[in-house]
Every structure is written in C-alpha cells, then in structure tokens.
Amino acid sequence: MENRTALITGASGGLGLGFAHLCAQDGYDLVLAARNENKLNQIKKELEEKYHISVSVFAVDLSKKDAALDLYRFTKEHDLSIEILINNAGFGLAGSFMDTDWQRQYEMVQLNIVALMQLSHCYLKDMTVKGKGKNLNLSSVAAYCADPDMSVYYASKAFVKSFSDALSAETEETGVTVTALCPSPTATGFEKAAAGKQITMFRHAADPASVAKAGYRVMMAGKPLCNPGVLPKLMNLGARISPDFITNRIAKK
Numbered sequence: 001m002e003n004r005t006a007l008i009t010g011a012s013g014g015l016g017l018g019f020a021h022l023c024a025q026d027g028y029d030l031v032l033a034a035r036n037e038n039k040l041n042q043i044k045k046e047l048e049e050k051y052h053i054s055v056s057v058f059a060v061d062l063s064k065k066d067a068a069l070d071l072y073r074f075t076k077e078h079d080l081s082i083e084i085l086i087n088n089a090g091f092g093l094a095g096s097f098m099d100t101d102w103q104r105q106y107e108m109v110q111l112n113i114v115a116l117m118q119l120s121h122c123y124l125k126d127m128t129v130k131g132k133g134k135n136l137n138l139s140s141v142a143a144y145c146a147d148p149d150m151s152v153y154y155a156s157k158a159f160v161k162s163f164s165d166a167l168s169a170e171t172e173e174t175g176v177t178v179t180a181l182c183p184s185p186t187a188t189g190f191e192k193a194a195a196g197k198q199i200t201m202f203r204h205a206a207d208p209a210s211v212a213k214a215g216y217r218v219m220m221a222g223k224p225l226c227n228p229g230v231l232p233k234l235m236n237l238g239a240r241i242s243p244d245f246i247t248n249r250i251a252k253k
C-alpha cells in the first residue's frame with residue numbers, strides 16, 4: 001500500500017511545526033521544507049521517534065525563483081506521493097511601504113504568493129488525477145482589511161484567501177479540497193521576523209497549537225474556510241457588512 005505523505009512548508013517552527021505534529025499523529029509520513037536545515041533535521045528525529053513515521057527534509061529558500069519547483073522535483077524523485085499540501089511558509093514586514101526595503105518586499109511576494117501558487121499548481125494537478133487530496137493555505141485575518149503599515153503583507157494574504165476560495169470552487173467534486181486558514185495574531189516567530197520587536201496587536205496572541213489544530217480539522221473536513229477564534233470571525237463578518245474605510249480604520253487601531 002502507498003504511504004500517505006503530507007508536505008508542509010515553513011515546518012521549522014511556529015504553525016508549521018504544529019501541523020507537522022498533527023499530520024504525524026494521524027500516521028502521515030512527512031516532507032518538511034524551510035531554510036533552516038539543522039532545525040528540520042532535529043524535528044525529523046523527534047517526530048520519527050515519537051510517531052514512528054518517515055520524515056524527509058528539504059532545505060530550501062522558497063523566496064528564490066523556481067525553488068518551489070525544486071521541492072516538487074525532490075518529492076517526485078523520491079517517489080513521495082503528496083496527499084496533503086500545507087502551504088504555510090510566509091512572513092510579514094512592518095513599516096511604511098516607501099521606507100521598507102524593496103528586496104524584502106519582493107521576497108515576501110515570492111514566498112507568500114508565488115511559491116504557494118507554484119506548489120498548488122504542481123500538486124493539485126497530481127491530486128486531481130488521483131481524485132484525492134487536501135490543500136491548506138495560510139492566509140490571515142489580514143485578508144479582511146488593509147493596513148498602511150504592513151501593506152504588502154496584508155495584500156498578500158488577501159490574495160491567498162481569494163485564490164484559495166477560487167480553487168476550492170474549481171476542485172469541487174474532484175476529490176480534492178482547498179482550505180484557507182485565517183488566524184489572528186499568534187505567538188510564533190512571526191512578530192520578530194516582521195518587526196524585530198513587539199507589535200501591540202500581539203499582546204493577546206493566540207496559542208499556535210490551537211490555531212494549527214483548528215486549521216487542520218477544517219482542512220480534514222474538506223471545508224473551504226477556517227476563521228479560528230473570535231477576531232477572525234468578526235473581521236470576516238465586518239468585511240462583508242461594513243464599508244472598507246470603516247473596516248480599515250478598525251484594523252489600523
């Protein structure tokens with residue numbers, strides 16, 4: 001019997017590590033991708049010992065052009081048939097658009113949008129042929145509004161939400177499902193990577209294990225959208241019923 005394998009990007013910490021535990025608990029073999037190879041190998045060892053599964057590690061900078069294709073080729077060459085794709089790797093960048101570094105903004109778009117699209121393009125095709133598969137994409141509560149001090153990040157997450165909604169409809173009745181996860185601020189490495197300091201809205205950050213669990217459950221149920229917690233649900237509702245300028249004001253506060 002073919003082994004069931006889940007591929008998780010950004011699995012060296014934060015939410016990605018949470019997803020790795022949840023997939024492993026359910027008996028999935030894993031492919032873990034991120035830049036930090038040492039961390040990935042340490043996680044591989046821990047998960048293999050704890051869950052008696054097989055873990056493959058692929059160290060990659062997914063913000064580089066076509067790095068996502070290298071990851072796809074790696075899984076093909078190793079005969080790893082991906083049943084779950086979790087597009088989780090991503091980062092934010094705090095500061096006004098004009099003042100923040102162009103190269104970082106570019107890398108953010110490459111990682112948060114282009115690599116996610118490229119992996120979806122490769123694996124959803126394979127899954128559709130097999131008539132089976134699940135894809136979870138990390139959007140954010142940021143998808144529901146615009147933020148002048150994190151413009152590109154918020155826009156990237158709006159892209160992920162819209163893209164996932166569309167793919168969820170496109171894959172209807174194929175046996176493949178696509179889910180967008182829209183967490184509120186969560187206590188991971190995100191805040192430090194985005195700002196290098198504390199961000200006010202992270203004062204009441206959610207617990208990463210609970211957020212990962214909520215997203216994992218909704219993905220396994222094959223539903224299109226997971227808004228874990230009160231804030232994402234309110235923001236989703238607000239975005240639907242109130243004019244943009246009000247939602248954006250609230251987001252800015």
Ligand SMILES: NC(=O)c1ccc[n+]([C@@H]2O[C@H](COP(=O)([O-])OP(=O)(O)OC[C@H]3O[C@@H](n4cnc5c(N)ncnc54)[C@H](OP(=O)(O)O)[C@@H]3O)[C@@H](O)[C@H]2O)c1
Pocket residue numbers: 009010011012013014015016033034035036037039060061062063064088089090091092111138139140141182183184185186187188189190191193
């Ligand atoms: N935390 C939040 O408040 C929050 C809220 C909503 C949505 N999200 C989304 O959740 C996802 C996971 O973030 P997190 O909160 O778990 O943050 P995190 O702790 O900073 O984890 C980010 C992960 O992405 C990997 N990564 C970063 N740059 C990469 C690159 N160029 N190539 C490959 N991997 C890369 C990191 O590993 P390496 O450094 O080893 O590469 C790490 O494993 C992101 O898409 C984020 O936008 C987070």
